[in-house]
Amino acid sequence: MTLGNKNNQEEKIESDIEEDDYVDNKSNATTTDDEFYNELMDAPPEFEDHLMPDGCKDEITAIEHFTSCLNRRFNSCPVVFTGTLEDALKEAFNSKEIKERRPLLIYVNNDKSVYSNVFCRQLLCHDKLIEYLLNNYVLWTWDVTFSSNGEKLNEILKTTFSQWKPGHSIGTGTTEQYPLLIGIRRSTNNDYLFDRIIDGSNKRPVVDEFLAQLIEYKDRFDISEENFEKEKERSNQFIMNSFFRTQDFHHSSKYHDHRDIYPPTKMFSPLSFDRNPSQYSGFSSYDSHRSFLPNYNNNNFPDRFRQLHINPDDNDGDDDDDDDEITPTVNRPLPKFPE
DSSP states (O other): HHHHEEEEEEHOOOOHHHEEEEEEEEHOOOOOHHHHHHHHHHHHHGSSSOOSTTOOOOHHHHHHHHHHHHHHHHHHOOOOSSSSSHHHHHHOOEEEEEGGGGOOOEEETTTTTTTHHHIIIIIOOHHHHHHHHHHEEEEEEEEEEEHHHHHHHHHHHHHTTTTOGGGOOOSSGGGGGEEEEEEEOOOOOOOEEEEEEEEETTTOOOOOHHHHHHHHHHHHHHHHHHHHHHHHHHHHHHHHHHHHHHHHHHHHHHHHHHHTTTTOOOOSOOOOOTTTTGGGEEEETTTEEEEEOOOOOOOOSSOOOOOOOOOGGGGGSOOHHHHOOOOOOOOOOOOOOOO
């Protein structure tokens, strides 16, 4: 081997080593959000579309496009509620049985965030989590890669939740706050509570850790629903008790307060001797007792009893027939009794 050939061979080896080092350094380099987004835009045609087109107006159409694109990217996709957020809320909370109710999850994606892609690939589209979410949660999704869709999301939230405030805006934040996974449960006064289960890339749980978080949140949701039902029952009982107390008060005041409308009744009407003394006849039985009764006419009592007054001076001990004759003080015929 000549000296020239030996030098050329050494230069070729050094060149290959440098090229390998360049490839290794490129593969190990940290990908920024902008680089990932540019790579996504340079992807093959089946990956170049966004999870949601710019300027989505219809919720159902947007979610159908979201699930179709997500399944195309990762060859799997969780079951997403295809409908409005309001309908998803009813699906989660309107069951009469507590065990059939499920917490509502809102997943907000942003393709400009690197961890959004990692979260979808490693967690959201994992087979174990897909099965658990299907049986225990109602999942509703949205994408805010375009700012117009972020504004649309805030409009939807304001319409669906009366207590939603402008300070709760989640569709127009920085890329660092995505992906965002919000759990919704209910308080005892029927207000909805919003809990951030995944909040950007601050915590990056593995599959088992994320599954444990979902199980724990489901238990919290069940307890919240039980407390909500107990409070509702107490409130209904209080309303019923107040209603009956009000009815008893009106019933009592109706007979005790309005005496001019409902006067007290007596078995016998009061007697007044000053108005018409001749209306009553006196009867003497004992010295210490005297009663007065109305003088009823013949129409009421066909056979009336009349009192005869006997003169006590007639019992003078004389044997004369004239003296023995009893003379009534009132010259009236004696009462006739039926035979």
